[in-house]
Amino acid sequence: MFTGFMVNAWEVATIVAVVAGVVGFFTVLRGSAFAAHAIPNGSFAGAAGASLVGLSTLFGLGVFAFLSALGIGLLGRRGRHDAVTALMLATMLALGSLFVSFSSEYAPELYSLLFGEVLGISTNAVLPTLVLGALCLLAVAVLYRPLMLSSALPEVGEARGVSAFAMELCFLGVLALATAMTVPVVGTLLIFSLMIGAPAAARSFTDRPWVAMALSVAIALLVVWFAIAASYETEWPVGFFVGTAGAAVFVVGRIWAYARQRGGFGRGRARLAVEAGVEGL
């Protein structure tokens, strides 16, 4: 299980889980679950198109992820945000289905693109994933304070000169970056489980942002490692284990939170505000 091509799987999946845990924390905080679902799906068209014209899949994924992010950010500014996201997503997927239908040999790859194929990762995929992952974490580190402020308390952010729209675009950009690197591993449909399940569960265990983020990474790592091991043993698709384990962790978190009967949202927001450098709220 720890030799040959499996080494690549473990390495790449670990990078992916760390990035998904960190980016996912902000996704849950901002309530951007829908965008986190839509951007990976949108990038699917890019992968299908790139493979059609013989370009690198990663390149296609990246370009289309950023296009989806831009489309959602810009169109959503004027119209209804969620309706625009849904429409953008379906249009990108439809484009993907068109590209797939043009290409005769692409059909088997379709499944792995949608549901992930972590066991088939080649050695030369490790380095790009590492670079993109580092870029992603760097972007989050640079944006940390304004992003935290704008996510937790958008009104206060605006008052202090942090444009909510600019932050939304930045965040969607980070999401696109995370998408481009994670999709080849867990697939367009399942990166979402990792980005939502783990951080949402982490937030039921703690109110403190740093702890929640660390916990979110830890849970994402556990989920991915478990999924790879289980997939290796059973030969069932890795996506199945990621999806169900992600949801299961969330349920456990909710039961824990329910059992502790915590006060709820107020304290969490105050903690986030302190973290973002706002005092006296």
Added chain:
Amino acid sequence: MSVAAGFLEPLFAEGFFENEAVHVALAVGTAVAIVAAVVGVFTVMRGQSFAGESLGDIGTTGGSAASLVGVGPLAGFVVVDVLAAAAMELIGVQRVRGRDLATGIVLGAAIGLSALFLYLDTTHGSGNGSTVTILFGSIFAISSSTIPAVVALALVSVALIAALYRPLLLSTVSPEIAAARGIPVRLVGAVYLLTLALATALAAITIGTILSTALLIGPAAAALRLTTRPLRAMLAATGFGIAAVWIGIVLAYDSYYWPPHEHGWPVSFFVVALVFVTYLLSGLPGLRDRRRLRVLDRAEPVAVEP
């Protein structure tokens, strides 16, 4: 040959009007477009596009499970979507804040399951093409025996919306006023979610599970950019939806003679692309009444119809 026929001939490839599959596609497409438009207007007004999108994706689980046990995909879509709607309601879609999260968790679990079912389909089952058909739809492949079920489900959906119309509208625009008037807001919301599940299942059989959201959200969102009146929006959305499906079917039929392979472009692509263009066009200045739309463009509309 009359002038009209000569004009129309280049538009419709040979045999379009005699083709059995085209008849079925037109019938199913029309019924589904109507339901999607009527339900979709409420989906957009209530800000539940993500739920609609997720129920569509979740239909994949039903479709793949159905193909595993050897029943038609529509049955799988309906059963799983209704179950998923119930699960979302239980976890808490009624609270706006936790709603996306609840939807997302159910979605994630369901997609995980469909990954497994599709895998089992390809390894143990017969259908190699079932992945593509379930996900992206194939309206020309619908058998005519499905029509009665589609029409029945469509009638049930529209009847539910019609029966609920006033309380649903009031609890959509102002849950507080609705509650004050004694409307069981949560129950109305739950029944609406059930209707959404039915509409999504119907849309999924037409253009595929992961594209179904386009037919549900697109025409309704475009219509709501043009008018704020729900009934007018439903009429306009129905028009847009039917137009997109019909033109999509014609183009797909014609595309059998197009490059690169001459085996036809997917119908679902045309339908979704047309819906997207409709949405973009609906935002053109001059088409809409800005003053009234402002109210609806915000998160929660404040105006209540008398």
